[in-house]
Amino acid sequence: MTADLDATPASPADPPPGTHAAESSSTWTGGLLNRWQRTLPPEKLLPDKQPEYVASWIYVFGVATLAALLVIVASGLILTLRGPAWWHQSDPGHYVNSVHLWSVELFFMFMVVHLWGKFWMAAWRGRRAMTWITGVVCFLASVGTAFTGYVIQTNFDAQWIATQAKDGLNSVGIGAWFNVLDVGQMLLFHVAMLPLVLGAIVIWHVLLVRRHGVVPPIDVALYEEETS
Amino acid sequence: MTNATDIERRPWAGANREYDIVKEFVIAMVVVTALTLGLAFAFGSPDDKNLTLQSWAAASPGDLVATAAQELAGTSGVAGYGPPYNNTPDVSQSIGPINLQELAGVRIPIDTATDFVIRPLEQMPANAATTDAINAWKGATPDQQAKWAGDYADAIDAADGDYTKVAAGDYGPVPVLTGSLLAAAEGGALDGVLLTQGRVYSTDYTLPLLFLADGTYLEDQARAQHLGGDQWGMTNETGSYPGQSWLWLYTFWYQIEPFASSDNADAWVWGLMMVLTVGLMLLPFIPGLRSIPRWIPVHRLIWRDYYKTHAVVKR
Numbered sequence: 001m002t003a004d005l006d007a008t009p010a011s012p013a014d015p016p017p018g019t020h021a022a023e024s025s026s027t028w029t030g031g032l033l034n035r036w037q038r039t040l041p042p043e044k045l046l047p048d049k050q051p052e053y054v055a056s057w058i059y060v061f062g063v064a065t066l067a068a069l070l071v072i073v074a075s076g077l078i079l080t081l082r083g084p085a086w087w088h089q090s091d092p093g094h095y096v097n098s099v100h101l102w103s104v105e106l107f108f109m110f111m112v113v114h115l116w117g118k119f120w121m122a123a124w125r126g127r128r129a130m131t132w133i134t135g136v137v138c139f140l141a142s143v144g145t146a147f148t149g150y151v152i153q154t155n156f157d158a159q160w161i162a163t164q165a166k167d168g169l170n171s172v173g174i175g176a177w178f179n180v181l182d183v184g185q186m187l188l189f190h191v192a193m194l195p196l197v198l199g200a201i202v203i204w205h206v207l208l209v210r211r212h213g214v215v216p217p218i219d220v221a222l223y224e225e226e227t228s
Numbered sequence: 229m230t231n232a233t234d235i236e237r238r239p240w241a242g243a244n245r246e247y248d249i250v251k252e253f254v255i256a257m258v259v260v261t262a263l264t265l266g267l268a269f270a271f272g273s274p275d276d277k278n279l280t281l282q283s284w285a286a287a288s289p290g291d292l293v294a295t296a297a298q299e300l301a302g303t304s305g306v307a308g309y310g311p312p313y314n315n316t317p318d319v320s321q322s323i324g325p326i327n328l329q330e331l332a333g334v335r336i337p338i339d340t341a342t343d344f345v346i347r348p349l350e351q352m353p354a355n356a357a358t359t360d361a362i363n364a365w366k367g368a369t370p371d372q373q374a375k376w377a378g379d380y381a382d383a384i385d386a387a388d389g390d391y392t393k394v395a396a397g398d399y400g401p402v403p404v405l406t407g408s409l410l411a412a413a414e415g416g417a418l419d420g421v422l423l424t425q426g427r428v429y430s431t432d433y434t435l436p437l438l439f440l441a442d443g444t445y446l447e448d449q450a451r452a453q454h455l456g457g458d459q460w461g462m463t464n465e466t467g468s469y470p471g472q473s474w475l476w477l478y479t480f481w482y483q484i485e486p487f488a489s490s491d492n493a494d495a496w497v498w499g500l501m502m503v504l505t506v507g508l509m510l511l512p513f514i515p516g517l518r519s520i521p522r523w524i525p526v527h528r529l530i531w532r533d534y535y536k537t538h539a540v541v542k543r
Contacts, residue, residue, distance in 0.1 A: 048247065049244040050247035051242060051245075052245045055534070056530050056531065058530050066253070067256040071260060088277075097273050098273040101469075102271070105267075108473070119511075121527050122522065126235075126236025127236075127237055128512075132511065133509050133512075140505065143472075147472065154278060155275050155277060155278050156276040157276060157465065159279060159446065160449075168494045170311070170312060170329055171320075171492075171495040171498060172498045173311075173328035173329050176311075176332060177335075181432070181434040181438065183432070184431025187431070213239065216232075216236055216240065217531040217538075218521065218527045219232050220538060220539075221231075221232065
């Protein structure tokens with residue numbers, strides 16, 4: 001019985017849960033767990049120490065971007081509860097929309113500073129190119145997500161933006177599949193498709209940062225005696 | 229001494245400092261949330277009421293009638309747009325020999341006379357004059373239809389847009405058709421008919437928005453709010469609010485030649501932005517560009533404390 005097996009006392013030779021057991025397992029699950037532990041052990045995922053050079057205000061903008069994104073998601077979820085036209089008719093709804101707008105403005109401001117900071121730090125060095133690339137893709141997905149938000153405002157601004165933006169999209173042949181004049185399609189892109197894509201890339205980006213660590217200063221020399 | 233490239237690739241083996249990542253995240257959340265709530269409270273958000281075909285008819289009936297005449301004549305913006313709405317020859321945008329607009333084909337077919345004027349009138353209760361006008365229109369040859377509507381559109385233009393003062397002429401059923409459409413718009417029925425097209429549910433505003441955009445009223449309102457394409461368009465917002473400022477580079481190209489006056493501006497700007505975007509993504513692999521941070525040593529400022537006490541490897 002399972003309960004009996006679970007109750008079997010561990011012998012002193014038993015490995016700690018989730019370590020040796022996974023390494024010795026030939027199951028897909030064990031293999032995945034093993035790979036996860038090798039790639040991103042807990043001390044890398046949630047470190048309580050960082051290299052001494054991680055001491056600048058520029059590092060704040062990455063986590064500030066993440067924080068603003070969470071405020072965007074939270075305020076967006078509240079807006080979804082009452083539908084896309086709620087904020088026109090309700091003071092609380094208008095305030096939540098304002099929170100959504102300003103969190104987006106802050107999000108982009110923080111992200112652009114973060115991006116420029118990483119550029120001047122040449123943060124792609126040391127096999128961190130994919131971290132840079134996922135960061136750029138995050139920026140692009142954010143632009144797309146924000147844009148769909150503007151065309152579902154269901155007000156004059158949305159009408160104008162949609163009728164203008166269609167020309168660019170049509171000129172490269174994608175306007176029929178991404179029809180900015182179709183509010184229903186844009187709404188679903190904004191609240192489902194693009195946030196899922198953006199969320200997945202953001203998680204990937206953050207995990208890459210944790211895996212490879214923060215890039216060291218340019219041209220820094222590490223004397224062996226410092227490490228001994 | 230370990231060289232710099234090795235250091236960049238290996239786990240950091242130098243000195244560490246305590247870094248509470250969870251505390252940093254919590255503080256960031258509190259500060260950013262408070263900042264956002266404060267900005268929202270202090271400044272709110274813009275919400276200029278949407279235009280309707282009814283409000284267009286009330287504010288600028290002549291523009292609506294002239295637009296309807298152009299839709300009938302096949303001389304409106306949508307009528308001469310090309311894919312994805314119709315097959316108008318030689319109007320689609322291309323980048324040299326690459327014509328993606330043409331390649332995509334007509335995916336949202338629109339016959340402007342039928343979809344913007346005749347069918348909406350047929351779907352609404354009509355008086356005898358309107359019914360007769362619809363029948364007369366349908367019984368005419370395409371050439372006759374184009375002549376009636378074209379002449380009427382020209383006459384409105386000659387009357388400075390005042391459809392009540394057009395010169396006498398043979399315009400066939402067109403004045404009745406456009407007048408009936410105007411009446412339907414004034415009563416509010418046209419908004420619903422163009423949106424639903426006989427169905428119950430619809431969230432697709434393609435037809436009413438295209439019809440609205442074919443007139444000059446929408447653009448006039450937008451230009452008054454400094455939202456025109458040559459006024460940095462989407463980077464602005466109604467009122468004095470910040471818009472999509474992150475689109476500044478995309479919008480920038482429309483402000484300068486050769487894009488500003490090009491018939492293929494949209495395609496060229498999109499193409500250019502795609503190239504620049506791929507370039508940004510692949511920056512780590514582009515010789516020269518990837519070395520800019522080394523040549524312009526902003527990093528010296530970022531890591532100034534570290535560089536004060538640590539050696540540098542000259543490459």
